[in-house]
Structures are given as structure tokens and as C-alpha cells.
Amino acid sequence: MNAKPFDIIVAKEYQTKIDGKTVKRTIWNRVGCAWPSRSYESISFELYLIPGQRYVIRLKERETADLRNDDSNTQVPTTTEQTNNQ
DSSP, X not given: OOSOOEEEEEEEEEEEEETTEEEEEEEEEEEEEEEEXXXXXXXXXXXXXXXXXXXXXXXXXXXXXXXXXXXXXXXXXXXXXXXXHO
């Protein structure tokens, strides 16, 4: 892996009192790690709450020819198909 992995972080805002005044604060928690594929067409990530389970986000739509040549029986819907079904 040539590229450095990225931290996946979430921010949680909370309020606390300092000298009787309410102050907003933010705490950052590291919840996982992400890294680009060798071709930089996708990003894989792993969340710490589900160790050993990896996810992939495609950054580029696959072409129709790629879907027909795919050995698996599942086709990945495009972004517009996903929003229309919701």
C-alpha cells in the first residue's frame, strides 16, 4: 500500500459550564481507517466497532460493458437509481 491511510473521525458537540457560563465544546473520536485503492478509483474503509469487516466506496461509475462482463449476479445501482427507490 503506497498511500497513507486516513483516519475516519466523528465530531460530537456538547455543552459544559465554565465559570458559570455555558460553553460549546467539540470532541473528536477516531472510529476507523480508510485508504485508496491502487487505481484510486475506490476507497476501502474499516470501522473499529466492526473489526475485520471492510467496505468499499467506488469513486467512479462502472461502465455498462463492465457490468455485463461481471461474473457476479448482482448489479450495482447508479446513484440516480438509489435515490429514486428511496
